[in-house]
Amino acid sequence: MNGWAGQILRVYLTEGKIVKEPLSEEMRLKYIGGRGANSKVLFDELKPGIDALGPENIFCVGVGPLNGTAFPASSRWTVSSKSAVNEGLSDGNGGGDFSTELKFAGYDQMIFYGRSPKPVYLYINDKHVELRDASKVWGKGTHQTNALLAQELREPELRVMCIGQAGENQVRVSKIMTNITRAGGKGGVSAVMGSKNLKAIAVRGTGSVKIAKPKEFHQAVKKAYGKIMASPFYNMFRQEGSLFLIKRYHELGSLPTRNLQAGYFEGWEKLTSEAFEKQFAVKHKGCSACPISCAHYFQVKDPKYGVYSESNEYGTTYPLGPKLGIDNLPAILHMQGICDDLGLDTHACGNTVAFAMECWQRGLLTLKDTDGLDLSWGNADAIIKLLPRIAYRQGFGDVLADGSEKSAQKIPGSQICLKTVKGVEVSALFLGKGMNFVQGLGYATATRGADHLRGGVQMYATGSRRLKETLGVEGAAATIKNPRSIEGKGVFLGLDQKISALFNSLNICAWAVGGLFGGLEPDEIAELYSLATGENSSGDDLLTTGERIYNIEKMIQLRAGFRRKDDTLPPNFLKMEETPRGPTGIDKTEFDNMLSQYYEYMGWDYDGIPKAETLVRLGLPDYAAGYRKHA
């Protein structure tokens, strides 16, 4: 088989049994791999009403046909399960080189069932696959877990996916880690891994990925690398990584500040890429096959905040910085190191701490409630103490360990401080004067709850031609360049969501390939995909696949009971306000119109349920008949 390894693993943890199976043709051709394959398994195999942290949940790890090839930035992996936060879908996508190693070992997907009677890890060494006792690493952080497993298996080239103490303790604001600092898992999938007593997956692969037309593929790869490296933003992104967004979002009035109470942060200049680079960056670090290498190793020498780690980025800086009113960069880097080692999600955990700090600001929490921690904005030293308490569920840390929405049930009057959609904290952006409404619509409708990565990210380059074809050149330009008008936003978002599903199923990097920096069009991606796999597909075919995957995920969300009323925004986003620094939020009626526009483009009914003809068009006739009855 070309592209795909052609084999999956089903691991029955309760029984300690491992079954190897061929990857089905339906899965390859209709769902590709990664997020698509995982979501399909969850929709088909999960029983309704099960406990997300019980043995009946299913945990999937998926990679795609381009992982392990020379396709640029093809380093990503996807983990998925039923959400432990909102009962819908939880998934996460991370980088590094775990996915490459898994493909070299010969596997496209791993599906874990049941619960092991004792902590275990899965060891894969090419054809050899076994569950091993994890007692030596249970209770250990991600750094030690990596080191101890490499030592135990005498395998320095081992690649490890693991959880930290947070996941072991079924903390919902946790993440799954690979390469120690590469994280993924919105919605508590790390807690699901912990609930299964599965500490890690340790992989060594010595094979390779077969390419259908190697000569033509490598020519096309060279062209793609050339396009990425010719971008006028290539050097900037290589130098700054996603940290450039601190300055960018502050200027747009969209830097999430003090639990999304503002979009400007007075201390932003201390947190920029320039500040980081000048004081703490050591050298570049890249994921496999990436021509950009946007990450850095970094070191803080100040003994109070001392840390040596890697991959400081926007997604670690905003939630531990402006969102908490903290402008102390060494402290933020130190906190990132703590989160990575304990396996805490900087987004969900930082956002939940921000919720608690707003509770403090409003007098809803006192020292008595917080075990003596002063949660005033900017108090980094208190948060440094709080993070391990969350991971170990100690005292007040236990109150926050399940995310802000569950915490709010324990803090009287705190609903006003919640900034969530479907139980998931709004991450990354404030809906300020310069932010495109499409981002807000993305938060409201994304299939895993509030999601900053499924609301316009891929569109500016990868999707721009399709957007012009659908809305006309002027219409496309208008929807992009009039950020605070609802015109065309339904199409804008719908296209982006199809592309995001495609990218996460091929497991290629949205920033490097799809954002401003790579800008590969769907047709260019399809050419590379076809040459690698031998399955001839056009850009439109791949976008239809992305749409099919998105509809499967939408049905998982519907099965959890979510409807139109849940496709909404936090109250402070859902009102338009004129501030001295420009308008913020969106008018509710305008938002409703935008939502209807989006449903219509997606082929869904008024309540957001896919119409039968939509499912038939997407090659899902069985679901069209049965699912709608159930929905």
Added chain:
Amino acid sequence: MSIKLILDPILDHLTGNTREMEVEGATIGECLNAAVSRFPSARPGFFQPGGELIDYLNVLLNGKSAFPDELNKKVKDGDEIRIVLIVGGG
């Protein structure tokens, strides 16, 4: 005639970290070309190969969007042109 041109922070690597400059021109397009004359490396950051404005740039004239037909919009002495990159995610 002097127009103030302010670049998005993401573009200043193309102009040797110069974010603000005084330029001359009767239209936004002429002002951007004046900046390119001074900083030739900025051309691919502003214009597509055919000379059109790059899709994901927004041009604000005195704080208001100059869309549509941005490059042909007239400017006058003392105006401020701000180039903003459109971006999302994180």
